[in-house]
Amino acid sequence: MKKIIAIVFSVFSYSVGMAAILGLMAFLVNACPLFSIDTGTQFFLPWLSNALLIGLFALQHSVMARKGFKTWLTRSVPVHVERSVYVLASGITLIVIMLAWQPMGGMLWQVETPAAKVGLYALYGLGWGILFLSTFLIDHWSLFGLKQAFANLKEDGQHALVPRFVTPFLYKLVRHPMMTGVLILVWASPTMTLGHAYFALLMTLYILFGTRLEEKDLVEEFGGTYKEYQASVPKLLPTVRSKSKAVKGSGVRTAVES
Template sequence: MPLIINHIILVLLWGLFGILHSLLAAGWWKQIMQRWLGTHYKYYHFSYSVFAALSLTGVLIFQYSVESPLLYTVPVCVKLVLCLPALVGLLIMGVVIKKYFFSLSGISVFYKQQPPVVLEQGGMHRYVRHPLYFGTLLFIWSLFLIYPYLNNGLACFVITVYTVLGARLEEKKLVAQFGQKYVTYKKQVPMLIPGLFPTSG
């Protein structure tokens, strides 16, 4: 019974993380915080990033502290092959985070020079609209196939659902921000998986 309960808690924690992440990034919530915080609102993005990092760390600590059953055995040769997409996903995540750390983390509030708001269409954005999400999904699913424990599978499922829904919510904000320019971009480049037929959804 504790095994089942722990895995239910794990799913709930990942779900709560996704809900809070989306809520705190929502435009209507930011407007509320802006009215409440006043001039201190400029620190909201940075505080949000710190909270997201700490809560993510907490969920991961719980996930890997849970005793979880192995779903199937993976041959060593298969594990070695799967290391390649896992490393590619990790590399993509690293490149994107490094490139956009200044704006993604909110640390720019501590600098006088603010990063310009532009619609990025070069680099990996030529192949997929959300390269960070693609890299994340590639990494976590490859990791699950290498280490097919139930806790990893549940985490992958919840993260994937949240990522798809979150990407759609984010794109509504991007359309509002960049207008027809982003609508055209959506028709040319797939959302999450390179090579797929582009969709405006």
């Protein structure tokens, strides 16, 4: 019965996480009637309150991703639902940000040329495409906690989920392609208001900070293998000179995954 409950919880957490991500897709282009980045009511120091919202997101992601927190958490919850707890917390945090975000007005740029508009929306879609593709390259179902819960139905299921290092496709170009996708999608907008730019800037700062923390964990876990990877592949932006030395295995963790 406990195993079934774990699966139900994991499916629920996955649903909340996906709903939050789909909501963000609409939020950033003002396509959601419930919340958007440029509409709503200002009620309390938007510069400060919006910064606190992104700070909450950064804190939740960074703290819950650390090994020490995971060890502490699994004293209270089974190890096979630890990832689902993270996914649920991430989804809820993202929904809170979208509901509580205050528009800030002001216009930095507004592209009117149809071809340029289409190009920017295409770039926005590319960012999301890179993000989602990256999750499947490193095992989407494990990343969002479903695989762990279903593997628990088997006696040796969790043993098969021990992470190993590999650099599939996009990971040969940059070390954190999910984060590259996020950077693209938060900045690619034909209408860039002050509030949108503020959101994009805060997310960019979080990504720079979060990837540093994650790489410390990866060096600790994979040692020289990851250091060699760092030396041969850029972190976020691909370069012509980058050469990746892939290591056989399955399952590589990144800043978003952990």
